[in-house]
Amino acid sequence: xxxxxxxxxxxxxxxxLLETYIQDLFSFTPLPLCFVNxxxxxxxxxxxxxxxxxxxxxxxxxxxxxxxxxxxNAKEILEKTIKEGLVERExxxxxxxxxxxxxVTVFAKSRKIKGEGVNxxxxxxxxxxxxxxxxxxxxxxxxxxxxxxxxxxxINKLTIGRELKMIxxxxxxxxxxxxxxxxxxx
Amino acid sequence: MMEEETKEEVIENESGELEDxxxxxxxxxxxxxxxxxMVNPLDYILDCNHAFRDVSxxxxxxxxxxxxxxxxxxxxxxxxxxFSTRVANKDSVVEEEVTLVTKGKKEIPVRISALSRKDDEGxxxxxxxxxxxxxxxxxxxxxxxxxxxxxxxxxxxxxEKLEESEKVLEVRIMARTQELxxxxxxxxxxxxxxxxxxxxxxxxxxxxxxxxxxxQTALLNLAEDTDKASKDAEKEKEKTLAxxxxxxDGLILFDLxxxxxxxxxxxxxxxxxKLKDVIGKSVKELKxxxxxxxxxxxxxxxxxxxxxxxxxxxxGAFLEVTxxxxxxxxxxxxxxxxxxxxxxxxxxxxxxxxxxxxxxTPLSGIKWTLQTILEEEDSAExxxxxxxxxxxAYEANDRMVNLVNDLLNVxxxxxxxxxxxxxxxxxxxxxxxxxxAYKDHIRKKQIEFEVQKPAEKLPKVKxxxxxxxxxxxxxxxxxxxxxxxxxxxxxxxxxxxKVKVSTTDTGVGIPDDQxxxxxxxxxxxxxxxxxxxxxSGLGLFIAKNVVEAHGGKVGFTSKxxxxxxxxxTLPANKEEIDSFFEAF
Numbered sequence: 001x002x003x004x005x006x007x008x009x010x011x012x013x014x015x016x017l018l019e020t021y022i023q024d025l026f027s028f029t030p031l032p033l034c035f036v037n038x039x040x041x042x043x044x045x046x047x048x049x050x051x052x053x054x055x056x057x058x059x060x061x062x063x064x065x066x067x068x069x070x071x072x073n074a075k076e077i078l079e080k081t082i083k084e085g086l087v088e089r090e091x092x093x094x095x096x097x098x099x100x101x102x103x104v105t106v107f108a109k110s111r112k113i114k115g116e117g118v119n120x121x122x123x124x125x126x127x128x129x130x131x132x133x134x135x136x137x138x139x140x141x142x143x144x145x146x147x148x149x150x151x152x153x154x155i156n157k158l159t160i161g162r163e164l165k166m167i168x169x170x171x172x173x174x175x176x177x178x179x180x181x182x183x184x185x186x
Numbered sequence: 187m188m189e190e191e192t193k194e195e196v197i198e199n200e201s202g203e204l205e206d207x208x209x210x211x212x213x214x215x216x217x218x219x220x221x222x223x224m225v226n227p228l229d230y231i232l233d234c235n236h237a238f239r240d241v242s243x244x245x246x247x248x249x250x251x252x253x254x255x256x257x258x259x260x261x262x263x264x265x266x267x268x269f270s271t272r273v274a275n276k277d278s279v280v281e282e283e284v285t286l287v288t289k290g291k292k293e294i295p296v297r298i299s300a301l302s303r304k305d306d307e308g309x310x311x312x313x314x315x316x317x318x319x320x321x322x323x324x325x326x327x328x329x330x331x332x333x334x335x336x337x338x339x340x341x342x343x344x345x346e347k348l349e350e351s352e353k354v355l356e357v358r359i360m361a362r363t364q365e366l367x368x369x370x371x372x373x374x375x376x377x378x379x380x381x382x383x384x385x386x387x388x389x390x391x392x393x394x395x396x397x398x399x400x401x402q403t404a405l406l407n408l409a410e411d412t413d414k415a416s417k418d419a420e421k422e423k424e425k426t427l428a429x430x431x432x433x434x435d436g437l438i439l440f441d442l443x444x445x446x447x448x449x450x451x452x453x454x455x456x457x458x459x460k461l462k463d464v465i466g467k468s469v470k471e472l473k474x475x476x477x478x479x480x481x482x483x484x485x486x487x488x489x490x491x492x493x494x495x496x497x498x499x500x501x502g503a504f505l506e507v508t509x510x511x512x513x514x515x516x517x518x519x520x521x522x523x524x525x526x527x528x529x530x531x532x533x534x535x536x537x538x539x540x541x542x543x544x545x546x547t548p549l550s551g552i553k554w555t556l557q558t559i560l561e562e563e564d565s566a567e568x569x570x571x572x573x574x575x576x577x578x579a580y581e582a583n584d585r586m587v588n589l590v591n592d593l594l595n596v597x598x599x600x601x602x603x604x605x606x607x608x609x610x611x612x613x614x615x616x617x618x619x620x621x622x623a624y625k626d627h628i629r630k631k632q633i634e635f636e637v638q639k640p641a642e643k644l645p646k647v648k649x650x651x652x653x654x655x656x657x658x659x660x661x662x663x664x665x666x667x668x669x670x671x672x673x674x675x676x677x678x679x680x681x682x683x684k685v686k687v688s689t690t691d692t693g694v695g696i697p698d699d700q701x702x703x704x705x706x707x708x709x710x711x712x713x714x715x716x717x718x719x720x721x722s723g724l725g726l727f728i729a730k731n732v733v734e735a736h737g738g739k740v741g742f743t744s745k746x747x748x749x750x751x752x753x754x755t756l757p758a759n760k761e762e763i764d765s766f767f768e769a770f
Binding site for chain 1: 193194196197200201203204206207208209210211213214215216217218219220222279299301303314316318323326327330333334337340341345347
């Protein structure tokens with residue numbers, strides 16, 4: 001039989017373990033994350049968020065989402081999350097500390113406490129910069145290739161095309177010569 | 187009791203907190219849109235979330251307690267083993283790309299990330315593992331790769347086409363290059379040839395340049411000479427002007443437009459005119475000066491060529507005018523004042539006239555006396571020697587009478603008193619008696635004498651019979667006198683309204699250098715002077731003046747040693763005759 005002290009000790013150790021676990025998990029997650037209260041105030045951010053946005057933890061904790069999101073977007077996403085419990089793949093933009101804009105897709109989930117209702121929401125941000133850059137690169141690459149092909153076609157046209165034109169012209173001249181000869185004979 | 191209650195409360199609170207934490211973890215892991223699992227140090231899965239289930243297709247219960255490597259493709263198992271070792275030994279996030287095999291055997295490319303966890307004592311207690319589906323990225327990359335391949339293929343095709351074109355072009359370029367090389371060779375040859383030509387030309391030019399330099403030097407010398415010559419010419423001009431100014435004869439210079447360009451002071455004096463009044467005036471315009479009237483009448487508007495022709499001025503002076511055409515300058519008129527000579531000549535003529543008259547009377551007396559003696563019947567009593575002297579004296583006297591007659595005639599001619607009585611006559615009536623008179627004399631000299639008369643009757647001429655007889659006699663006399671042998675032809679003919687009389691002999695002829703002076707007074711050619719010492723040199727002078735006084739002309743042709751032809755013409759046209767005599 002475990003006495004109360006033993007129970008307390010075990011509970012305290014478990015709590016500590018879970019806290020560490022949560023802390024570790026929160027810190028490890030390679031996805032930029034934040035936890036906000038129903039009003040949109042940031043309560044917690046993970047290191048991936050700090051790395052992605054350039055904001056330090058103390059820059060954002062206690063501030064509203066609108067610090068790095070457009071007010072309208074932030075409001076819509078938060079309201080939808082609270083109302084529907086989940087928001088997936090919502091495209092938006094976040095403003096980094098250096099004012100640069102980061103394209104992202106947002107995943108959000110509300111958090112409810114038994115008997116208290118929604119007490120906040122998790123928000124994670126997938127950085128689309130790389131994807132967009134890749135798209136851009138593909139586009140640029142395509143454009144460059146297209147230009148190259150056009151250029152080659154042009155060169156081809158100028159060389160082979162010109163030769164063909166010359167052949168055509170020679171044939172035309174021969175035809176005209178024959179016609180002239182016939183006219184003279186006629 | 188209080189303490190007991192507190193422990194219970196603590197237990198309750200902590201249990202609640204623990205529950206909260208678990209719920210938080212559950213909420214968090216279920217929220218995480220990333221597949222997540224908790225793995226122990228032996229790589230066994232302890233927990234996983236919904237996203238993990240979504241990705242792998244395995245339910246939570248099918249996963250927990252299984253080694254992590256069951257999720258991946260066999261070929262990646264080694265990779266996973268190394269991955270977990272790396273995670274255990276590293277404090278930071280470790281990543282790897284592998285292929286996940288879902289429950290439905292679907293292979294999904296994933297990126298796995300892991301972070302080790304340590305216990306309180308720092309021992310490795312497991313790790314968090316997240317699995318990211320990189321299918322889209324891979325697909326995207328594959329798509330990109332495919333597109334790139336496609337494009338590369340297109341590019342390759344285009345490149346091939348281009349290479350074909352290049353080959354065609356290369357062949358053409360080679361052919362063209364060959365053509366160009368040939369052209370180039372030809373061009374080079376041409377260039378060389380041209381260069382040679384240019385060099386040759388350059389040499390020629392150099393030579394020419396040298397010649398030019400020489401010419402330049404010569405021109406410079408010439409310029410110096412010209413300058414000197416110009417100065418000399420200026421001096422000469424000054425001298426000439428000085429000569430002209432001080433020239434004793436009058437000089438008028440007409441330019442090529444026949445306008446007066448110069449007159450000298452002597453001319454001003456002769457005509458009482460001033461240079462400034464006449465300069466630039468034509469001959470016609472000079473007519474406005476009455477003093478110049480005789481001069482203008484003489485030279486005419488055309489400034490005809492005149493040699494020593496006389497005019498009389500209104501002041502009674504006599505001037506001898508000669509016009510001399512000067513090439514590229516105009517016409518120079520020389521006016522020589524012969525008033526004094528005229529006066530002397532007049533005195534001389536008067537003296538000759540008086541002397542001749544004075545001589546003629548005694549000479550006639552002598553002639554008559556000698557003729558009487560020679561014709562006296564008793565003259566036979568006079569010794570022959572004396573008779574010979576008397577005959578010679580008679581002949582000499584006769585020649586003297588003739589000479590005196592000639593002198594008187596000349597005097598009359600020069601005084602303009604050679605007045606005759608012209609009458610219309612058939613010239614043959616004058617000529618025939620003369621022919622008859624000379625016929626025998628000529629034949630006596632063993633000279634053939636031929637008379638050629640016109641077949642038709644001659645037109646009448648208006649002449650002084652005596653004077654024309656004298657001219658015919660003079661011609662025949664000369665022909666006979668200076669012809670030793672051969673023939674004399676006397677011819678009368680009618681030509682173009684004129685009657686022409688000529689004598690042609692085979693006599694001594696006249697030296698060329700003396701022919702111009704044949705009609706001058708007292709002139710006798712040197713060869714005839716040697717043959718005959720008795721001529722006076724007045725016959726042809728008188729004949730010329732007689733013929734010209736009838737409006738006719740006298741002339742001759744002669745060749746030394748071969749003979750001469752002397753002729754004269756007389757006008758036979760009535761109008762011409764009348765016109766001449768009216769003017770005369």
